[in-house]
Amino acid sequence: MRLIISEKANAARKIAQFLAEGPVKEGKHRSVPYHTFTWRGEECVSVGLKGHVLNPEYPEEYSNWQKVDPRELIDARILKSVSEKGVAAAVRSLAKKADRVIIATDFDREGELIGVEALSLAFEANPALMDHVERARFSALTKGEVTRAFENLVEVSRELADAGEARQDIDLIWGATLTRWVSRAVKRYGSAFLSVGRVQSPTLVLIAERELERRAFVPEPYWEVEARLQNGGGPFVARHARGRFKEEAEARRALENLSETAVVTEVRQREATRPAPAPFNTTAFLTAAANIGVSPSRAARIAEDLYTEGYISYPRTDNTVYPESLDLREVLGFLAEVEGVGDYAGRLLGAGRLTPTRGRRQTTDHPPIYPTGRASRAELREDQWKIYQLVVRRFLATLSGPAKTLRTTLRFESGGEPLVAGGTVVTEEGWLAVYHYGRRRDEELPRLSEGDEVRVAEAELLAKETQPPGRYGQGRLIRLMEDLGLGTKATRPGIIQNLYDRGYIHGDPIVPTETGMAVAKALKDFASEIASHEMTARLEKSMDAISEGRVSKDSVVEESRELLRRVYDHLESSEEKFADIVWNGIRGDETLGPCPNCGRNLVVRRNRRNRKRFAGCEGYPECRTTFPLPQKGDIIPLGTACEACGLPEIKVLGGRRPWVTCINMDCPKKQEQRRSREETQAGGEEPSEGQRDRKRLEKSTT
Known part of the structure; x- marks a missing residue:
């Protein structure tokens, strides 16, 4: 019997389905599922781990933080303890009946180490397996990729595992x-x-x-002169050609010099080409996910789930060049049935030769991240669909033509002062038609020629400051x-x-x-x-x-x-x-702002009896001013005061999203929100997120 060990349960199930030359028999060792099937005329059993089955840790005698000198940990022996006892027991049990073992964990340092850890458990139960180990390396959980990997088995890399x-x-x-x-x-x-x-x-x-x-940044004031010009249609903005004025008096003189009209002195147009983006490697993917509101840690988890479900390729890669073995037309074929991008994929499929973009980094371990299976919105959670669409649209963008833009610059003279207006429009969408993330709106300017006169509808002086990094x-x-x-x-x-x-x-x-x-x-x-x-x-x-x-x-x-x-x-x-x-930093996080009664600091304190936290004046017992605080979540002082009551505002981290509130339960703003909530509930309407936050504050401070 061949024992196939993969990194997760759903990967084990998919491998069995892809390789089986007949029915797959489902089994369990206690609560751990495994799958029995025939491949190449031989019985195989596929079982999934839960990531690492062994974890490094120190011996028990080092567990007391206060009694053990931390220096001792530098040279202390490191043990490998079983972290998933049920999975470990299943591997040992199945290994006893096996005569060969195939490691099919993720192909990277971490995956190689996870596979070697599982081998150590298998060898404990069946030492004869030590001379019969093979490795399946694949970059996508698709039938083609998995079959190819199992037809071309290699050796386990002990060096790669050692690095991990x-x-x-x-x-x-x-x-x-x-x-x-x-x-x-x-x-x-x-x-x-x-x-x-x-x-x-x-x-x-x-x-x-x-x-x-x-x-440390010291802002410097500057002034800008801005005018709204009109030529029959809607107004458009022009600014003084000098840009920033360091002296207000100079800027004000320029403003006062502007007349009721402005004459076009120059029309300049410049075409630009925006090449399509390179394929996704891990860093580019995580950056793009963050730009659409999905944190890197969450995007990485979602991508891993999509990979093990067969929707995208392995998401941990440095590569930005598609391998020649990747059948681009096959991918476009199933993307032609995906909601939102099907028509676009179909046009690419019928366009003739496909020439994907290439990034600067080319490696041989994994291809860039690309879609490997068709998904529908109904099959995925909302956040999974968002990430799947990101990967799909990036892939389609890499097979698309460049986008072309036209930049128009208009220069004017008004009362002896030079003004300039600029706008950019997309003239050929190219890849922007499918990869719309971060696309800016077109900035249309009226069609004007040198000598044309427009009306100065409004002009103003803008006082600004330079901004820190x-x-x-x-x-x-x-x-x-x-x-x-x-x-x-x-x-x-x-x-x-x-x-x-x-x-x-x-x-x-x-x-x-x-x-x-x-x-x-x-x-x-x-x-x-x-x-x-x-x-x-x-x-x-x-x-x-x-x-x-x-x-x-x-x-x-x-x-x-x-x-x-x-x-x-x-x-x-x-x-x-x-x-x-x-400790200076810790005290800084516990200082909320000035006490309204004595001017000293309000700090986070805890009740000695019930350990509930509250805001109290550091001048206690002379000043006994206190305010209730939320009992759940981390409290971050914002250094700002509530516009309604003047008391310190805090950010509360916890729950579905952070929320900002002042520490005053009797704040006029809160009272107004209470009345609004009562009216909303009386009318049978769903409370807003802000109202729910206020209600949560009231509950958490009682």
Whole structure:
């Protein structure tokens, strides 16, 4: 019997369906399903794991954070414990009856390691299998791809698995050692611990450094002169050709000089071609998903589900060039039946030769992300359909012609002052017809010629300020992490999500909390190696060297341990200063704003008896001012005051979405919202999301 081990249960089911030369018999080992079928005249059993079945951990004697010196973790033995006991038992049981085993997990470092972990369980039950192991590598869960992979079985790559295991071990050693040290130094235990990670921490430093740039930025005032011109039709906007005026008096003189009419002095038109985008690799996909409102961590999970259901190809890839083996016409054939894009796919199919775009990166492990199966809106959840459509439309865009635009620039003279208006329109849609994400609206300008006169309908002076550098959105941060060698295509979304979960950041674009800022500063000051992307990038190159067989896993892990020893020595000598910096940040997140009675700070406090939190004046007992606070979710001070009552506003993280409120339950705005809600409910209408938020606040503060 051949035992086929895949990474997930639905992958195991699909492999059985694709390969079976007859019926598939369903079975279960306790609660773990497996599938028995015949392939090439031989009995096969396909079983799915739940990702990693073994997890690295320290022995039990190291579990007490307060009693065990974190330094001991640097050289402590790492055990591999069974994380999915039911799955492990099923693998062992089925392995006893097998004479060959085929690993069919995802083809990357992580997947290779998961497969090798499963092999260790199989060998425990049946050592004879050690000489009868093969590997099936495929990039899409389709009948053609799976059949091809099983007809061309290869060997398991121990080097690739070693690279994955080295990362696991190094992340555990660094993360556990430094997380415990920081939490002990600051005396934050339990769910309030402060996490540190080999990739997480330099990513946090990037976010914090951008915030420091913004705080150090000194805005400079400038003025612009804007005019609304009219030529029979609707008005269009023109601005003074000088752009920004640094002196208000100069700008005001230019405004006053404008006459009631403006004469066209120049008409300039320029055509431009926008080439179609390159195929999706993981980073480009996650960035595009973030731009349509799906966070990288959520997009990665959805893409994995779509892959295992056979709708898209493997979503973790660096490749941006379709392989010659990919049958583009076959893909267009089933896309011609997909809602919303069917007609477009049909036109491409009938257009003759297909010439896909090519990106800069070409690898041989996986193709770029492309659709592998037809899906309907009814078959998928709303978020899955959104991501499926993104992948489908990107694929169609890569087979489309360029888009063409026409940029028109009109220059005017009015009262001796030069004005300019510009507008861009799409003249040939090309790929923009199907890949509409981020497409700007056409900016139409009237047809004018030199010497034409138009009316100055209105003119005004706009006072503005220069703006600080923008915060990173999640998509932009993913790209920056890739550029700096932070993490991998598989781990970056989870790293960003972990920063959210630990309360270091919030919002998108990303805003660091004061705790996040303080942890980043303390690490940068006293543990620069963990705060620097250079060290992490060097380790990533070492992982590549392991996977290529140039260095051993053990040597890379030991080198990492030696570096951590030096970092730890430096931290130990700076414990008090480190803790002071972090506590300043924690206190910053607990300071909500000024007390309305005495002017001192309102801070987050907890009732000694029931541990419920509330806002209280730091001047207690002289000032006994208090306000109720939501009992669920993280509270982020916004540094702003409510327009209606003047009390501090907070953001509450938790539930379906973050929400903003002031801390005053008697705020006139809240009273108005209560009345509105009562009237709405009396009329039988569904309350709005804002009304539901207010109701949630009232419940959570009681």
